[in-house]
Amino acid sequence: MKKIVLLLLIGSVIGNDSFGQEDLPKDFSVLKVGKRVVVSWTHNFPSVKMISVQRSYDSSRYFQSIGAPPDPNLKDNGVSDPNPPNDSMYYRVYVLLEGSRYVMTKAKRPMVDTSGVEIPADVNTNNNPPPNTASFLPAGFTQSRYIFMTPDRYIRVELPMDSRKYDIKFFTESYQPLFELKGVKEKRFKLDRSYFYKAGYVNFELYADGKILEKYKLFLPKDF
Structure with missing residues (x-):
């Protein structure tokens, strides 16, 4: 990738x-x-x-x-x-x-609008692992290609480079709501670890134009 x-x-x-x-x-x-x-x-x-x-x-x-x-x-x-x-x-x-x-850098205000160039997007159906899958993951666990943890312990988001509107919902392991990203503009960014309160699995739902693109989970190690 x-x-x-x-x-x-x-x-x-x-x-x-x-x-x-x-x-x-x-x-x-x-x-x-x-x-x-x-x-x-x-x-x-x-x-x-x-x-x-x-x-x-x-x-x-x-x-x-x-x-x-x-x-x-x-x-x-x-x-x-x-x-x-x-x-x-x-x-x-x-x-x-x-x-x-x-x-x-120049000063910026927070952004939430969407933008992008129309490019056909691949839909992740097999949860193919990103190239940075590492030893801190549980045996047999395969990371999402869209939302995954990097070796420096950040949550990385890499969305298809198209013009669709993307929303992401995060949940606890028991599927209690954590937070939601609406109308994500940036297609490549990372989330600070302070958003996730403890180690373990975090469920997420990724939507493209209001339709579910991926429903999967993250794993946060104990030293996260």
């Missing part, structure tokens, strides 16, 4: 040296999930001292840090905002590099 990476957006670069296009951090996504907001990104810097997610009521001023990932050098990462004051907050990603240099 090819991993599709989003294009680059940079708000500003400040420091003694400039960076080539290949070094810029990838575009980040801001996704509203229930009452929470999930900010995720991909970068290709060889060495990062710190990454933090900042939030403000204003698009250009008064930003304050709301969280930082434990390991900033992970190429794919994210931070969740569990208690945003409202749905219109602005978010940006601050990256501190060696030599006191840093970059900041």
